[in-house]
Amino acid sequence: MKRIAQIMYLNKDKYQEYQQRHENLWPEMEQALKAHGATNYSIFLNKENGELFAYLEVQDEKRYNEIANTEICKKWWHYMAPIMETNKDESPKTLDLSELFHLD
Template identity: 90%
Template sequence: MKRIAQIMYLNKDKYQEYQTRHENLWPEMKQALQAHGATNYSIFLNKDNGELFAYLEVPDEKRYNEIAKTDVCKKWWHYMAPLMTTNEDESPKTLDLEELFHLK
């Protein structure tokens, strides 16, 4: 199982809207995440600066990355783009973190 950790950047005035949208995650988006192997997915907010820390586990990182090609993922990115820092394709701008320690 591969553990993935990333930092994303939320606009400071959009904290509540971001949380509301995730509390109402589209069933088709949840299904796509699960179909691409995502489990144990959590997102945490640093209210001081708008940084989001995302953590998830996947059995196959290549398979998980294929979600970016799906229509529902692109639609979700478009829906979320006004709330956060994004790339030109509206995907969230992310900083991938390297795992240095894991207590088993």
């Protein structure tokens, strides 16, 4: 199992909107995440600065990364782009974190 942690950046006036969109996650997006091996996925908000901390576990990181090539993922990125910092392809700007410690 590979643990992935990332920081993303939410617009400060969009905290509620972000939460509502995830409470109503599209079934197709949920299916795509699971089909690409994502489990135990959580996102946390730092209300002080809009940073999002995302944590998930995957069986195969390469398989998980292939989700970026799916139409549903691109559609989700487009939907989320107005409320967070994104790259030119509308993917969220992320900062990958390196795991330094884990207690099982």
